[in-house]
Every structure is written in C-alpha cells, then in structure tokens.
Amino acid sequence: MRWSEDQVLALAVDQASVRAARTQATAGKWPESGSTPDVVWGLCQGSGATPYQVCVELAEPAFRCSCPSRKFPCKHALGLLLRWSAGELADTVPPDWVEVWLAERAARAARAVKRAESVGTDDETRAEQAARRRAQRTDRVTAGAAELGEWLADQLRHGLARLETDGGQQLHAMAARMVDAQAPGLAAALRRTASLIGSGRDWPSQVLAELALIQLLVTATARLDELPGPLADTVRARLGFTVDTNDVLATGRRVTDRWLVLGRVDHVDEHLTSRRTWLRGKESGRVAVVRGFAPTGRPLDDSLPPGTTLTACLAHYPDGVRAVVAERVDHPRPAIGAPPGDSIDTALAGYATALAADPWCAHWPMLLTQVVPVRQRTGWVLADPAGQALPLDPDADPLALLAVAAGRPLTVAAEWSAAGLRPLSCWDDDRPVQL
Amino acid sequence: MTAWDELVRSAMLGTERQPLDETMLPEPVRAALPADAGLLAAAALLTGYRRAGVVALRGIANTDPPAPADPRPLVPALASARLGRMLLGDQAGLLPEWLAVVADRGLRVPPERLPALAEAARTRPALRPAVLAAAGPRGSWLADRSEDWALLLEPQDDQPEPDADSWRRGGVSRRRIWLTNLRGTDPAAARDLLAESWPTEPPANRQALLAALRTGLGPADEEFLEAALDDPDESVGRAAALLLARLPGSRLGQRMADRLAGLVTVTRRRLEVRLPAEYDAGLRRDGVQFDAPAGVGQRAWWLRQIVGTTPLSFWANLGTEPAELVRLKVTGQADAGTLHAGLAQAVAMWPERDWANALLATATIELTDQQLVVLINSLPADDRVRALAGPLIHGRLDKLADVLRELAKPWPAELGRVLLDQLDARAGQRGLVRIADVVARSVPPACFHHPITARLAAPGTSPWHQRVVETLLFRRAMYEELA
Numbered sequence: 001m002r003w004s005e006d007q008v009l010a011l012a013v014d015q016a017s018v019r020a021a022r023t024q025a026t027a028g029k030w031p032e033s034g035s036t037p038d039v040v041w042g043l044c045q046g047s048g049a050t051p052y053q054v055c056v057e058l059a060e061p062a063f064r065c066s067c068p069s070r071k072f073p074c075k076h077a078l079g080l081l082l083r084w085s086a087g088e089l090a091d092t093v094p095p096d097w098v099e100v101w102l103a104e105r106a107a108r109a110a111r112a113v114k115r116a117e118s119v120g121t122d123d124e125t126r127a128e129q130a131a132r133r134r135a136q137r138t139d140r141v142t143a144g145a146a147e148l149g150e151w152l153a154d155q156l157r158h159g160l161a162r163l164e165t166d167g168g169q170q171l172h173a174m175a176a177r178m179v180d181a182q183a184p185g186l187a188a189a190l191r192r193t194a195s196l197i198g199s200g201r202d203w204p205s206q207v208l209a210e211l212a213l214i215q216l217l218v219t220a221t222a223r224l225d226e227l228p229g230p231l232a233d234t235v236r237a238r239l240g241f242t243v244d245t246n247d248v249l250a251t252g253r254r255v256t257d258r259w260l261v262l263g264r265v266d267h268v269d270e271h272l273t274s275r276r277t278w279l280r281g282k283e284s285g286r287v288a289v290v291r292g293f294a295p296t297g298r299p300l301d302d303s304l305p306p307g308t309t310l311t312a313c314l315a316h317y318p319d320g321v322r323a324v325v326a327e328r329v330d331h332p333r334p335a336i337g338a339p340p341g342d343s344i345d346t347a348l349a350g351y352a353t354a355l356a357a358d359p360w361c362a363h364w365p366m367l368l369t370q371v372v373p374v375r376q377r378t379g380w381v382l383a384d385p386a387g388q389a390l391p392l393d394p395d396a397d398p399l400a401l402l403a404v405a406a407g408r409p410l411t412v413a414a415e416w417s418a419a420g421l422r423p424l425s426c427w428d429d430d431r432p433v434q435l
Numbered sequence: 436m437t438a439w440d441e442l443v444r445s446a447m448l449g450t451e452r453q454p455l456d457e458t459m460l461p462e463p464v465r466a467a468l469p470a471d472a473g474l475l476a477a478a479a480l481l482t483g484y485r486r487a488g489v490v491a492l493r494g495i496a497n498t499d500p501p502a503p504a505d506p507r508p509l510v511p512a513l514a515s516a517r518l519g520r521m522l523l524g525d526q527a528g529l530l531p532e533w534l535a536v537v538a539d540r541g542l543r544v545p546p547e548r549l550p551a552l553a554e555a556a557r558t559r560p561a562l563r564p565a566v567l568a569a570a571g572p573r574g575s576w577l578a579d580r581s582e583d584w585a586l587l588l589e590p591q592d593d594q595p596e597p598d599a600d601s602w603r604r605g606g607v608s609r610r611r612i613w614l615t616n617l618r619g620t621d622p623a624a625a626r627d628l629l630a631e632s633w634p635t636e637p638p639a640n641r642q643a644l645l646a647a648l649r650t651g652l653g654p655a656d657e658e659f660l661e662a663a664l665d666d667p668d669e670s671v672g673r674a675a676a677l678l679l680a681r682l683p684g685s686r687l688g689q690r691m692a693d694r695l696a697g698l699v700t701v702t703r704r705r706l707e708v709r710l711p712a713e714y715d716a717g718l719r720r721d722g723v724q725f726d727a728p729a730g731v732g733q734r735a736w737w738l739r740q741i742v743g744t745t746p747l748s749f750w751a752n753l754g755t756e757p758a759e760l761v762r763l764k765v766t767g768q769a770d771a772g773t774l775h776a777g778l779a780q781a782v783a784m785w786p787e788r789d790w791a792n793a794l795l796a797t798a799t800i801e802l803t804d805q806q807l808v809v810l811i812n813s814l815p816a817d818d819r820v821r822a823l824a825g826p827l828i829h830g831r832l833d834k835l836a837d838v839l840r841e842l843a844k845p846w847p848a849e850l851g852r853v854l855l856d857q858l859d860a861r862a863g864q865r866g867l868v869r870i871a872d873v874v875a876r877s878v879p880p881a882c883f884h885h886p887i888t889a890r891l892a893a894p895g896t897s898p899w900h901q902r903v904v905e906t907l908l909f910r911r912a913m914y915e916e917l918a
Contacts, residue, residue: 152475153473153475156446156449156450156473156474156475157449157450157451158449158451159446159447159448159449159451159452160446160447160449161447161448161449204443204446204447205439205440205443208442208443208446208478209478209482211475211478212475212476212478212479212481212482213479213482215475215476215478215479216476216479219476344491345491348489348490348491351486351487351489352487352488355483355486355487356487359479359483372497374495374496374497374499375499375580376495381492381495383492383495383496383497387493387494387495387496388491388492388493388495389491389492389493389495390491390492391492397550398581399549399550399581399584400546400547400549400550402577402580402581402584403546403547403549403550403573403577404546404547406501406502406546406573406576406577407497407499407500407501407502407576408501408502418486428545428546428547431509433545433547434547435547
C-alpha cells in the first residue's frame with residue numbers, strides 16, 4: 001500500500017528536509033530506481049561522481065543512504081519516497097547491493113533478539129547462584145558447628161584444666177576453623193573464651209559458662225530448620241550471618257517513638273572499634289540497640305548522644321533488638337528531668353525476658369530509679385530505698401557516678417551483664433550526665 | 436557447694452574421671468535436660484537459669500551520710516564543655532586560670548568532672564589547691580570513701596614532713612627543710628640548735644644549713660654569723676658574709692661602707708673611683724671572692740663585690756639621688772659597668788623604689804634576669820609598666836620571657852597593651868615563641884579585645900602570632916562563658 005505524500009513528509013526531521021526532499025524527487029536525478037512490496041530503492045545522482053545508493057525498508061521504516069548527510073531520513077531517502085508515493089517507481093527485482101544491505105539488517109536483528117533472550121536467563125542464573133551460595137554457606141556452617149560440637153565434647157571428657165597449659169591456643173585454632181566455615185560468630189565466641197582462661201580466680205566458672213553457650217549455639221545450628229522464625233533469625237545473627245542494612249530499612253519492623261538514649265559502650269580492638277548505643281522508647285518502653293563500627297583510630301558515629309531524647313522511627317533487625325534509625329523526626333535534645341525508671345526487680349525481669357528470646361544475650365540496659373552507690377566489703381553496689389541492691393562491675397570506673405551521687409539516691413542508666421552493672425548515664429537532679 | 440560449683444569441678448576434671456551427676460541439678464533444669472545430653476548441655480541450661488534468675492542483694496542499708504550540700508551554682512553548660520576539652524589537652528595550660536575564675540565567681544564545677552580534674556592535679560601538683568577548692572565539701576567526702584579518689588589527690592612526693600627526728604637522723608636536705616620551718620616559728624631556737632651541732636657538721640652541711648638562717652634573719656643572728664665568717668671553709672664563710680650583707684645595720688655592712696668611702700668620691704658632675712689596692716685578710720673574711728670570672732678584671736671584681744654589699748644608705752649619705760647617681764660620669768680606675776653591676780646587686784638585695792626605677796630606666800645597665808624580676812616585682816604597678824615599656828623592651832623582647840613569667844599577676848592593663856602592641860608589630864619575626872606564650876597567658880582580661888585579636892593571618896605571619904590570637908580568644912571565651 002503506497003503512502004501518501006503527507007505520510008512521507010511526516011518523516012522529515014525539519015522544514016529544510018521537506019524542501020530538499022522535493023528537489024530530490026525529480027526523475028532526472030535517479031538513473032536507477034525501483035520498488036518491491038517491502039523495500040524501495042534507487043541510485044541518486046548527487047554532486048559527486050558516484051551516485052548515492054538509497055534504500056528504505058518500509059516495515060519500520062528503516063533508511064539507508066550512502067550520502068554524508070547526518071539527517072535521518074536524508075533528503076535523498078525522502079525524495080525517493082516521494083517518487084514512490086507518486087507512483088513513479090517500477091516494481092522490479094532489487095540489485096545486489098540492496099539484497100546485501102537487507103541481509104545484514106536481518107542478521108543484526110537476529111543477534112539482538114538472541115541477546116535479549118540470554119539476558120533473561122542470566123538474571124535467573126544470578127538468583128540461582130545466590131541461592132546456591134547461601135545453601136553452600138549453610139552447609140559449611142552446619143558442618144563447622146558439628147565439628148566444633150565434637151571438639152567440645154572431647155574437651156569436656158578430658159577436662160578443661162588442660163586448656164590452661166597452652167594458654168587457649170587450641171581455642172584460637174578452633175576459632176580459625178570456624179572462620180573457614182564462615183561462622184564468624186562462633187569464632188568470636190571462642191576467642192572471647194580464650195581470653196578468659198587463667199584470668200581471675202573463678203575463670204573455670206566463666207569459661208564453662210561460655211563453652212556451654214557455644215555448645216547451645218552448635219545444637220541450635222544443627223536444628224536450624226526446626227526452630228521458630230524469630231529464634232532461627234537470632235541463631236543466624238549469633239552465628240555471624242549478616243543482614244544488609246538496606247534490607248532492614250526496606251522490610252524491618254518499624255517503631256516510631258520518643259527514644260531516650262541511655263548510653264553507649266565501646267569495644268576497642270586492634271583493628272576495629274565497635275559501639276553499642278542503648279535506646280529506650282518512652283511510649284512503648286521498648287529497648288533497642290544501635291551498632292556502629294569504625295577502624296580503630298577513626299571517629300565513630302556520634303549522632304545519638306547519651307542523655308538525650310529524640311523522636312525517630314527505628315527499623316528493627318530480625319532479632320528484634322538491634323535497630324537502625326530509619327527516620328529522624330527531630331534533633332536529639334538533652335533529657336532534662338529524670339525519666340521514670342524501674343525498680344531493681346522489674347529491671348531484672350526485663351533481662352530475663354530478653355534471655356528467654358535470646359539465650360546468648362550477654363548485655364542488657366537497665367534504667368534504675370532512686371538508687372544510691374553503697375560501699376560493701378566486696379565492692380560498690382547500687383541500692384534502692386528498700387535495701388535491695390545490684391553490684392557494680394568491678395572493671396567499670398565508678399568515680400564519676402560517686403562524685404555525682406555524693407551519697408544521694410538518683411536515677412541511673414547502666415548496662416547489666418554477668419559481671420555487674422556498668423554505669424552509662426545518670427541524672428543529677430534534673431540534669432542528664434553522661435558517665 | 437552449689438550445683439554450679441559441682442558442674443565446674445566436673446568440667447575441670449573431665450567427665451571421664453568425674454561423670455555428670457544429674458541428681459544434684461535443680462529440678463527445673465533436670466526436667467528440661469534431654470536424655471544423654473551431656474555436661475555442656477546441663478551447663479547451658481544452668482547458666483541460663485542462673486543469669487535469668489539473678490536475685491538482688493538484700494538488706495543493704497545506706498547508713499552513710501551524704502556529702503554536705505554545696506550551695507554554689509553550677510558553671511554554665513558551655514563552660515563545662517570547655518573544661519572537658521581542656522582536660523583532654525586543648526589549652527590545658529589555662530586550667531589554673533579557669534579554676535581561679537570559677538572560684539572567684541563562686542561557681543561550682545560539675546561533679547562528674549571531678550575525677551578527671553583530680554587526675555590532672557595528680558601530675559601537676561600546682562593545680563592541687565585549685566582542684567580541692569573546686570571540689571568543695573564533696574572532695575573530702577569522696578576522699579574518705581574511695582581510695583582511688585584519695586590517691587588522686589595525694590601528693591606525688593609521699594615523703595612525710597620532716598619532724599624532730601629528722602634533725603637528729605635525716606639527710607641534710609630534710610634537716611634544712613626542718614630547720615627552715617622552725618625558723619619560721621622560733622628563730623632563736625633554730626639558731627641555737629644549729630650552733631650546737633655546728634662544730635660536728637662537715638663543711639658541705641654547714642653551707643647548706645646556713646641557708647636556713649635566711650628565713651627570719653634578724654640582728655640576734657649577727658654574732659653567730661660573724662663567728663662563721665672565720666670558718667676554715669671558704670664557701671661557708673662566704674655564705675655567712677652574704678647573710679650578714681643582707682642584715683640591715685650589720686657590722687659587715689658598716690665595714691663595707693667604710694671601705695667604699697675610701698675608694699669613691701662623688702662630685703656634682705663626676706664619680707671618681709679607685710680600685711682596692713690589695714686583697715687583704717679583711718676582704719677575705721668579709722666574703723669577697725678572690726678569683727674574678729672570665730673577662731672581668733680582678734680588682735674590678737673585688738670593687739664590684741664591695742659595692743654590691745654596701746648598704747644603700749652610703750650613697751644617700753653622699754647626698755645624691757639614685758637617679759642622678761646612675762647618670763654620673765664614672766672616671767678613675769674603673770668604668771661605669773663595674774660600678775653599676777655592683778649597684779644592681781645591692782639594689783636587688785634591698786629593693787627600694789627610687790633605686791629600682793633608676794636602674795631600670797638606664798638602658799646601659801646590664802641587669803641579670805633574676806635582678807630584673809626582683810626589681811620589677813618590687814615596684815608598684817604603674818612603675819612596673821614604665822620600667823618594662825622603656826628602653827628594655829625594644830632591646831631585648833625575646834629575652835624577657837623568663838622575667839615576665841615571674842612577674843606578679845595580675846598585670847597592669849597598660850603593660851599588657853604595650854607588650855601586645857610590641858608583638859603585633861613584629862608579626863613576621865621569628866624567635867618570639869616563648870615571650871608570646873607568656874604574654875598571651877598573662878595579660879589581664881582588659882586586654883582581650885586588643886586589635887591583635889582581630890588580625891587575620893596574612894602570609895608570612897609566624898605560627899606564634901596565630902597562637903597568641905588563639906590563646907587570647909580562648910581566654911576571652913572562657914571569661915564570657917563564666918559570666
């Protein structure tokens with residue numbers, strides 16, 4: 001079906017092309033030309049010695065001209081089409097050069113289609129590969145954990161006293177194997193245990209507790225598929241499977257609240273410094289921990305100063321405690337006025353609940369109301385008006401808290417662990433104090 | 436033994452030797468334990484049981500009375516933040532001043548900063564009084580309850596104060612300290628004790644202990660010291676002579692005046708000087724050194740020492756004012772330098788205003804740093820400014836650092852302004868670090884808006900200049916925050 005003149009000229013890129021097309025549409029310029037139902041072709045005599053080869057594949061349309069013009073379609077192609085539109089082109093077999101061009105086009109098109117199809121299959125492969133890697137890692141971890149379980153049982157048969165002779169060397173060796181098995185959480189736990197050997201009078205008690213919890217993790221790993229979802233997530237986190245922060249921001253459970261920054265604890269390693277900042281929601285009473293990391297010597301993120309409150313939306317990791325700040329509604333402001341805290345019993349119950357969800361939970365924040373530092377024979381304790389008390393961690397420096405309290409009861413935020421309380425912040429009457 | 440202790444024992448010995456006895460586990464743990472679970476599983480359960488089941492200590496009574504209330508208001512938050520930065524090292528040298536202003540304005544340091552302050556005072560004993568004042572009644576309360584706190588406030592040198600026993604059995608420096616302390620309360624008793632042990636003391640001891648008599652020196656000491664002039668050891672005799680020279684109205688002073696009378700003639704326009712003809716026994720007895728230092732003529736050296744130990748009343752009796760005297764042309768066997776050096780020594784021993792001003796105003800008189808400090812500090816505030824602002828500054832600004840450091844504070848504002856003008860004018864000069872440092876830390880608050888603080892650092896400005904500006908701005912902010 002031949003096109004109308006208007007349809008042809010509609011292809012022109014500008015008015016100049018239209019004018020030029022008309023001048024090219026005279027028969028005298030075309031020593032050869034012809035058409036088939038699919039393609040229109042011709043040789044156009046331009047200013048040079050050789051005429052330009054011009055052809056148009058009507059389906060798309062696709063233009064080809066050997067002239068140097070950068071316009072697409074050029075004036076020769078338009079002129080040819082105008083002639084065809086006017087019925088001046090005879091129906092003939094195209095010459096070789098047209099066939100060659102058509103064949104090349106077809107080949108290019110086929111290749112493009114093939115590429116498009118193969119991209120689709122590459123996507124699938126990538127997802128498959130990721131799944132395969134996850135499965136591989138799970139297998140390695142499971143195998144590593146099983147090996148660790150055997151090794152632990154062996155140690156217990158022969159007695160832990162042996163560990164003291166090589167200064168924890170064996171534990172470090174097992175830690176290296178756990179790194180190979182892609183279970184950095186198990187490795188870190190073993191190294192922590194090694195550092196306890198021989199330190200202090202009751203190191204056997206501490207080491208047994210740590211090894212017992214490692215064994216518990218081993219057992220949990222073996223039965224990972226049977227565990228309920230949240231517990232399985234906790235186990236994976238303890239093993240060292242990381243969760244991408246972007247995933248947490250995208251899909252993690254969100255809680256918006258007025259959050260009180262209770263305090264933070266830094267752990268300085270040779271290479272890495274890690275920080276845990278404890279938050280407590282004023283409305284929800286929920287506890288959250290935000291983790292930060294930096295190479296040792298570089299500054300850590302300081303956007304959550306202790307003793308301040310801010311309204312924010314936190315996105316939680318699968319374990320339910322660790323979170324990231326998804327959205328800040330306002331800036332941190334000093335928390336003037338002591339917040340309502342807990343009694344010692346309530347605080348201890350809070351830790352017990354946390355332990356029930358995560359048996360490996362070693363630290364938990366407490367916000368204690370009306371407690372005063374009291375000197376005992378064994379060290380300092382924080383005592384409430386009823387005479388109940390919790391011990392301070394002997395390794396934590398109590399001097400600043402002592403100086404602020406000066407014998408008067410006050411509200412104290414502290415981190416609880418098996419070693420005792422580590423003061424994080426307190427309220428000097430209404431004034432928040434970072435310790 | 437608790438179940439846990441049993442478990443630990445088994446674990447340490449090994450289950451081959453000491454298998455797990457499940458019956459001693461608490462009922463809830465035993466019930467939850469799977470069959471053939473092993474010791475570690477039991478330990479895991481028991482650990483969870485113990486951690487979750489922590490029970491608070493009971494019956495803890497706080498019978499301790501709280502620290503006495505401190506009615507002073509807290510320093511403002513900005514000032515507290517600045518203190519935090521200073522304790523971490525930022526302009527830590529200004530800590531004494533910050534604490535002084537806080538005490539002056541009746542403010543209180545935030546209690547949580549006290550441990551860090553005490554730590555700073557432990558290594559810098561000069562801070563200790565200021566920190567104790569800042570701690571207030573809380574400080575002693577804390578020291579009574581915490582060894583760490585008490586330790587932080589304890590003096591570095593834990594030698595106890597010398598007591599009566601030290602005199603009989605201590606080393607010579609402890610004995611000297613003890614004797615000096617006694618001279619403060621009972622000079623006669625101290626002298627008597629010294630006189631008693633004198634015959635048996637070795638020369639080095641005698642010279643050291645004699646120095647104690649400088650405290651509470653009085654006419655009653657003259658007999659003892661005159662006798663000491665004849666000590667076989669030359670340095671002991673000289674030490675006694677110097678003490679006698681210091682004693683107003685002493686016979687040694689009179690002897691020196693008599694000698695000088697024979698060597699010096701003052702006319703209206705000239706001062707004619709003769710050098711001592713010989714070094715006789717009298718000169719030696721009265722502590723004049725025989726050997727002159729390098730570059731000084733021997734007899735000139737003797738004259739210098741005579742002038743240096745002659746009471747200033749000698750010159751007054753000659754009828755000349757100090758200001759005139761230093762301007763008189765010196766002729767004869769000695770030059771002005773010798774005479775003026777001797778005068779400087781005398782005036783440094785008995786600073787009198789007219790003499791001090793006269794010496795300081797004469798650019799040609801070379802005063803040692805120590806003499807400069809003594810003279811300047813002896814003057815009233817206005818005179819001090821004039822003395823330093825005079826020809827001294829232009830010549831030896833870089834050498835004034837040590838002098839200025841010893842200068843009594845607060846400095847007159849005029850002095851601060853003049854010195855800052857001088858430093859500002861030499862912004863590109865090198866070698867002024869030390870004096871710049873002293874000036875920046877010592878000028879009074881009235882100087883905090885001196886034009887130098889508005890000066891932007893231009894290329895070629897020395898780093899010390901920038902530090903002066905920084906220090907002044909820091910101090911200015913300090914005072915503003917503590918208002």
